[in-house]
Amino acid sequence: MHPTEAKLLRAYGDREGDGMVQMSFTLQMPVGARGREAAKRFAEAHGLKEPIISTMEECAEGFTYFVAYGHSQHTVDVTNLEVPEVEVPRLEMKEIDHRVKTRLARKIVVVGACTGSDAHTVGIDAILNMKGYAGEKGLEAYKSFEAYNLGAQVENDQLIERANAVGADAILVSQVITQRNCHKDNARALVDLLERRGERGKFILLLGGPRIDHKLGLELGFDAGFGPGTRPGDVASFLVHKLCGEEPLPSESIRAVAKAS
C-alpha cells in the first residue's frame, strides 16, 4: 500500500481556497447589536473567518433569523473517503426481461412495503407500481417480475409471512419518515426478526428512502440501500445481477471511491 498524498479541499466561493460558505440559522434572542454579535460569534464557532451577518430579522417573538457568510477554515481530505455505492450496470427493461427468462426461467418475486408507523407509500409505489417514477415504469410493468406492494404501516412479521407465502426472492423496505431515526430502527428490526426466525439470507433485502444510501443499507444489515432519485430500473438491474449470476455479489461490487487524483 502506498500512502496517497492528501488532497485537502476548501469550499470554493469565488476563487480556489477562499472557503466561502453561507449559513442561515435562528437564535432565540431579539434583533439588535447583541444579536448581531452573537450571530457573528456563532458563525466563528463553526470555523467561519471574518463572518458577515448579511441578514438579521425577527422571525418570531424572541427569535431572530440570520444569514451569515464567511471563510470556512475547515478542509476535507478527499483522498481517503470510503463511499460504498451500489455499482451494477443499468440494464434496459428488455434486457432485464431477456436475462431473467433465459437464465432464471421464472419470474423474480419481490414483496415491498413501508414498515412500522410509516404511512408514506410514495417511495415503494414509485419502484413497484405500474406507473413507476420519472417516466420509468415500475417493477409491476416488467414481464420478468412479480411484484407485491403491501402498502403502508406493515408490520415486519406480516412482511416476512407474506414474503414466505409468495416465495419472494427479495424484500423491499421503504422508509420515508425519519423523525428521531425511526427509519433505522424499523429497518434494523426487520433484520433482527429474520435472524431470530433463522431466515436471514433467505431473501435479498433492499432498503430505500430519501435518507437512505448504500452505506447505511449495508450497516443496517441489508444487501443494498437506495437513496433519492433511484429508479425502478436501478432496483431491477440490481436484482437481476444478484439473481441471474455471472455478476459479482453486491458485497463484492462495492467500490471504495478512494482513487487519488
Next chain:
Amino acid sequence: MPRVPVDESQVARCREHAAAIASDVQKYIDAHTTVGVERVVLRALGVVGVDDQGVPMVNALVDRLHGADVLRFGASYAIGASIARHGGDVQEAAERLAFGPIEQVRELFGEVGVPSAEQIVEARKALEQPTLDALARIDGARDQRLALRAAHAQQAQPGTPLKYVIVATGNIYDDAVQAKAAAQAGADIVAVIRATAQSLLDYVPEGATTEGFGGTFATQDNFGIVRRALDEATVRNGRYCMQTNYSSGLCMAEIAWMAAVERLDMVLNDAMYGILFRDINMCRTFVDQYVSRRFIARSKIVINTGEDNYLTTADAVEKAHTVIASQFVNEAFGHRAGLVDEQLGLGHAYEIDPKIEDSFLMELGQAQLVRQVFPRHPIKWMPPTKHKTGDIFQAHVHDALYNLVGVTTGQSIELLGMFSEAIHNPLLMDRYLSLKATRYVFTTARHLGDEIELKPDGIIARRAVTVLAEAEALLADVRVKTIWNAIAEGAFADVKRTRTGGKGFTGIVERAPGYMNPVLEALEAST
C-alpha cells in the same frame, strides 16, 4: 380575474354525474353504521374517559356491543334503554354496559335478541335531553368561535388567499409555541400535522401528547392546547388565527366532533382520501365520511378535501382531470351530508413537472378552471412537493411561481410551500421565510388577475377546456361503473382498492330495523 372559457352546460353535466354517483353510495351509507360512527355518537352524548388499560370508554363499549352482535341497533339504543331500566346518566349507563355483567347488555334485547317497540320508545325518551345537550355543546362552541373571529381582523392580507402553514414537532407544547410564532409572522391558518400512524388507529388517543412520528397525535386535549395558544395569538395580534387538523382515517367522525367542540375552524376531510392513500376499506370510509360531515355541517367548519394528493402519485398533466372529477364527487357527497358550498374547500395542487415547457401556463389554466367551476367554494390550493429535490434555493423560486398563480386566480386557502420540502419538517425560520416571500408576491401582484385577459384559444384556455372535457368523460364512466368499481380499477390517483379489502372492514355493521341514532337524526334534520 382572468377567465378561461367554461361550457356551463358541461359543468352542469358533471354535477349531474357526480350527484348520481353519490346517490348510489348514499343508499349504502343510510343502511349501515360503523364502530367509528357509534363511538362519535357516544362521545357527543357525553361518554368520556379510558379504562385501566388506557382504552377509550367509547371503544370499550362499542367493541362489547359489536361482540354481542347488537351494535346494529345502535349504541344509542343500548344507552337509552339501560338508562330507562336502571336510571343514572349517560356515563353511568356506558360504564355499566361496558364493564358490568354481560346480562346487563343482553337484558335490553329480550328473548329473541331484538328490542321491543316499548323498549325503543323508552330508550328514545331517555336520550331526549342528552341529545339536546349534545347539540347545545356543538352549537355553543361554534357560536363562541364565530364570535371571536368576527371581533378581530379576518386575515393578514385581505383580498388574497388565506395563508396556511403547518407545524409538526411531535410535541404538542412545542407545536403551540410554533403555532403562535406562525400567527405572529402572518399565518392565517395553522395546521398541526398528525402523526403518520394515526390514520389507521381505530381509536383516538387520550390526553396531551409529546411523542409522535411525522407529527403530533390528534387528541381532544391537543386540540384544546393549540386553540388556547391561537386564541392568545388572536388577541395579541388583533387578527384571528384559524386552526385546522385531520378529520380523516378510521376515526374521522370522532375527530370531526372533537374539532367541533374544541373550536377548530377547518378540518381536512375527504370522501375518498382514506380509501386511496391509507388503504382504508371503501364501505367504511363512505359511511364514516358522511357522519363526520354531519357534525362538520352543524359546526360551520370548512373542510379541506384531498384531491391535491392524486397528483403526488399520478402524473399532474395526464391526470389533472381526475382532480376536478373528484372535486365534483366530494361536492356531491358534501351536499348529501348537509355541507354548503361555502364549507367545501376543494383541494388541488401545483404539481406539474417544472421542467415541462409552459407548465406554468397549464397550472394557471387548471387553477382558474377550478376557481370558475366552484365559485363559492373556499378552494384549497396546495404547493409543489413532488418535484422538490432539496435544492432550497430552487424550491423558493418554484414556490414563488406557485404563489403567483394563487393570487392571480384568486384561490381561497393557500398552503404555503416550504423550500425545505423533502428535507425536514419546516423549521421556525423556514415558515418565516415562506410567509415573507408569499407576502411579497401577494402584494406585488395583488390585482394582476383583474388586469389580464386570456387569449380565448391560447395555451391556458385550451388547457382548461381539455381538463374539463376529460373530467366529464371520467365522471360519465364512473357513473356507469359505479364508484365502487371505478376505484377498484384505479380511476383516481392510479390507486386500486377493492370493496371488501383494506383496513376497518370488520367495523361495518348493517343497520337493523329499529336502529336508533338520535344525535345523527337531529343533525340530519337541521340541514
